[in-house]
Amino acid sequence: MPKIKLATKSPRIDMTPMVDLFTLLLTFFILTATFRPQEAAPVDTPFSVSETPMMDNNVMTVLITKGNKIFFNVDNGPDTILKFRPKILAEMGKRYNIEFTDDELRKFEKSGAGFGVSIQDMKAYLDARTADEKKVFEKGIPIDSADNQLALWILFARQVNPAVRTMIKGDAEVEFPVVKKVLDILQEKNVNRFNLITNLEKIQVTEAKTE
Amino acid sequence: MAEIIQEEKGKGGKKKPRKGDAHVDMTPMVDLMSLLITFFMLTAAFSKPKVMEIVLPEKIRKDEKVEPPKIAESRTLNIILGPDDKVFWYPGKADPAVTVLQETDFSATGIRQVLLDRNRALFKKIDDFEQKVLKGEIEIKQDSMQNAIKQLKKDDDTGPIVLIKAYKTSKYKNFVDIIDEMSIVGIARWTFTDISWIEENLVNAALGIAPVAQAPAK
Numbered sequence: 001m002p003k004i005k006l007a008t009k010s011p012r013i014d015m016t017p018m019v020d021l022f023t024l025l026l027t028f029f030i031l032t033a034t035f036r037p038q039e040a041a042p043v044d045t046p047f048s049v050s051e052t053p054m055m056d057n058n059v060m061t062v063l064i065t066k067g068n069k070i071f072f073n074v075d076n077g078p079d080t081i082l083k084f085r086p087k088i089l090a091e092m093g094k095r096y097n098i099e100f101t102d103d104e105l106r107k108f109e110k111s112g113a114g115f116g117v118s119i120q121d122m123k124a125y126l127d128a129r130t131a132d133e134k135k136v137f138e139k140g141i142p143i144d145s146a147d148n149q150l151a152l153w154i155l156f157a158r159q160v161n162p163a164v165r166t167m168i169k170g171d172a173e174v175e176f177p178v179v180k181k182v183l184d185i186l187q188e189k190n191v192n193r194f195n196l197i198t199n200l201e202k203i204q205v206t207e208a209k210t211e
Numbered sequence: 212m213a214e215i216i217q218e219e220k221g222k223g224g225k226k227k228p229r230k231g232d233a234h235v236d237m238t239p240m241v242d243l244m245s246l247l248i249t250f251f252m253l254t255a256a257f258s259k260p261k262v263m264e265i266v267l268p269e270k271i272r273k274d275e276k277v278e279p280p281k282i283a284e285s286r287t288l289n290i291i292l293g294p295d296d297k298v299f300w301y302p303g304k305a306d307p308a309v310t311v312l313q314e315t316d317f318s319a320t321g322i323r324q325v326l327l328d329r330n331r332a333l334f335k336k337i338d339d340f341e342q343k344v345l346k347g348e349i350e351i352k353q354d355s356m357q358n359a360i361k362q363l364k365k366d367d368d369t370g371p372i373v374l375i376k377a378y379k380t381s382k383y384k385n386f387v388d389i390i391d392e393m394s395i396v397g398i399a400r401w402t403f404t405d406i407s408w409i410e411e412n413l414v415n416a417a418l419g420i421a422p423v424a425q426a427p428a429k
Contacts, residue, residue, distance in 0.1 A: 019244070171383065172382065176382060176386060198263050199261065
């Protein structure tokens, strides 16, 4: 009787379908991925039932963090072509008699992230190499009436790009007077239309219906 | 590291070229792909933030001789956002001697019920309209439906005029919540105004704090 020969080869799994699937997934994620610069400060936005997605371009964002610091961002989008960011910074520098070098303007353009730096610290902030060094300068943009830099940023952002829309991204736990102050500054600059950035919340509306 | 499976040596030691396909080991490729997929999945912005639009009335500057618009007292509903997610409301005009603040919260039976009771007519109109669209009685595109609802709100002249005010220790979250309620209940006219010293005192009293706010010096 012949002996039953056991297979000496290791069993192989055909990985082709797996590779197919992975390639599909990979393509999907690569195509849907949008690279946005990391937000300058962590902000937990409140929830709402609004379903309008955030616009991608022509926006300026005022961030209000938990520590009541004000950050400002002129988002990218058509910026990369029209170069709004360096123009705004140059205008701001002119107002405060600070001359920014081309290198610094480029750095500001490229970063794309929000900043919470007073204009006096901006030069040092842009020249800082590491994130830790940059953190030192992030004390928030001054908004007191003596030196209201946020108002100027808003003014110049709107001068350079008249189509800009205003976003307010506040932390849920921020005390209201700070938000009120930001709203007042915006209204002073004749911005009466705001967009509050929120997260989508699923709630049952039908519960409240009374017939 | 593509590996080709070696044919076992046959008898007589004669090498026979194996027929059939050569296997390419795909494991490293799968490894790499899983890594890339993980990376893209984590960086992908899945939940895009949503925005909520608010329009505030233009500020009347001190030097301008414009009277702020007058509104009917009977239709006015004042909402004051308080600390710890509390909401206070009172109808009409603030009068330190008469006005009593009602305390409520952000739940479905709280402030929403108050708003619904006052906005029933308009809410019903919008609801009926939406139901008809859902049932297919009215054929309308999504865009024009939004406009139709806007028009319904615009034509409304019985619903409340809601004035939202915020007490100094209220949170930004409350502000977003109350605007949310406005859109849920379908309030046609609402705005955000400064809190007056009378109202501040009323809230102080409701919270058990001694009234401190004073009338601003003329």
